[in-house]
Amino acid sequence: MPKRCLIIGASGEIGIQTTELLAAEGYAVAVHYHKNQQRIMELKQRISSQQWLGAYQGDLSTATGLDALIGKLPLDFDAIVFAQGNHSNHLLQDMSASEMDKMYFVHVKSVWLITHHLLPSMISNKSGEIVVVSSVWGEEGASTEVVYSSVKGAQISFVKGLAKETAPSNIRVNAVTPGLIATKMNDHLAAEDLDSLESEIPLGRSGMGSEVAQAILFLLSKRSSYITGHILRVNGGWY
Secondary structure (H helix, E strand, O other): OOOEEEEEOOOOHHHHHHHHHHHHOOOEEEEEEOOOHHHHHHHHHOOOOOOEEEEEEOOOOOHHHHHHHHHHOOOOOOEEEEOOOOOOOOOHHHOOHHHHHHHHHHHHHHHHHHHHHHHHHHHHHOOEEEEEEOOHHHHHOOOOOHHHHHHHHHHHHHHHHHHHHHHHHOEEEEEEEEOOEOOHHHOOOOHHHHHHHHHHOOOOOOEOHHHHHHHHHHHHOHHHOOOOOOEEEEOOOOO
């Protein structure tokens, strides 16, 4: 019987490529999305019907939307990948309280509550894997991205704490921290700024979503069976 994995934020580049890779490796997949239904429908066409467990729409940025999504989710998954995200590139004093709340709900509260909903089944089964896609800025912090850095840092602390709490139940919890990745999140960068950033990276280029997906697969697989509470950097040696 294939392992069942829920991918939160499956309509983004990293989410799509992770879903496709997991399906290629034999996982059955369920996906969450917010607005990009067309992307999800296209993704569904590329995955066999036997491996497609369903798509669940939900707005993670509000308590109401998050509660509604959790009410629709099945209880029994073997693995969860948290690949959702929104980005803010503003000075702290230029952000409103409502913008901060959205960042908190999307990156932190949703991870808490979805895990809270699905963890009892994993504990009962004495097996499970959880991978959170955090960020290099959750480790290092970034000017003009203070709130984003804060919530990504909270994800890292969540991983380290939950890994210790659930290890006796044979549940592993890890994170990947991508650096500069060629996704729409970085489309705002001018070519000159992108070149400057890439010049700081020892490998000399942006990463690909597929490279992040491979790291996620590794942390979900038996190849990492003695790894938990780990933060796997996927940043080309940047930090």
